[in-house]
Amino acid sequence: MSRIGKKPIEIPQGVTVTVSKDNTIAVKGPKGELKEAIDRDMKVELKDNILEVVRPTDQIRHRALHGLYRSLLKNMVKGVTDGYSKQLELVGVGFKASNQGNLLDLSLGYSHNIVFDIPKELKVETANEKGKNPTVTLSGIDKQLLGQVCAKIRSLRKPEPYKGKGVKFAGEILRRKAGKSAGK
Numbered sequence: 001m002s003r004i005g006k007k008p009i010e011i012p013q014g015v016t017v018t019v020s021k022d023n024t025i026a027v028k029g030p031k032g033e034l035k036e037a038i039d040r041d042m043k044v045e046l047k048d049n050i051l052e053v054v055r056p057t058d059q060i061r062h063r064a065l066h067g068l069y070r071s072l073l074k075n076m077v078k079g080v081t082d083g084y085s086k087q088l089e090l091v092g093v094g095f096k097a098s099n100q101g102n103l104l105d106l107s108l109g110y111s112h113n114i115v116f117d118i119p120k121e122l123k124v125e126t127a128n129e130k131g132k133n134p135t136v137t138l139s140g141i142d143k144q145l146l147g148q149v150c151a152k153i154r155s156l157r158k159p160e161p162y163k164g165k166g167v168k169f170a171g172e173i174l175r176r177k178a179g180k181s182a183g184k
Helices: 060-081 143-155
Strands: 016-019 024-028 033-037 043-047 050-054 084-091 096-100 103-107 114-117 123-127 135-140 166-169
Touching (some): 024 060, 033 060, 050 060, 060 143, 084 143, 096 123, 096 135, 135 143, 143 166
Antiparallel strands (some): 016 024, 043 050, 084 166, 103 114
């Protein structure tokens, strides 16, 4: 048995989970609604505010899907109750961030500004405080979408290993390299 897959998911107050005939799970809570299509082999059982994912056999494919769908459903339940948030830091001289609605305008040291369109499911906030690095905070209920958008923004200027300039996650620890003068 999968250690993650066999754990039951407790559904908190105010969250409703519906399992349709075509194995589509809909989770509705105070922050919004999420839907996920589950593989037709996997079974999802809902009893007394406890959600369980059951696999039919011990095939390698079914064992892999067992833990995957349990994690996805757990993330959906947590997303509609609490939501998710990630913060990005812009480290570098002259790096700036501003937003108008869901349009993120980044100045990352290139010859032009980068205008990034954030999906409507996510909220974006920017902060440019004096003496601190500019920050971009993204929040939403879909953990997968949030991570994908953050990774895309980070890929616009990855942190380099010598000075640490670039877009990094808040709290991310970078491996720094010594420059040429360190060898002498």
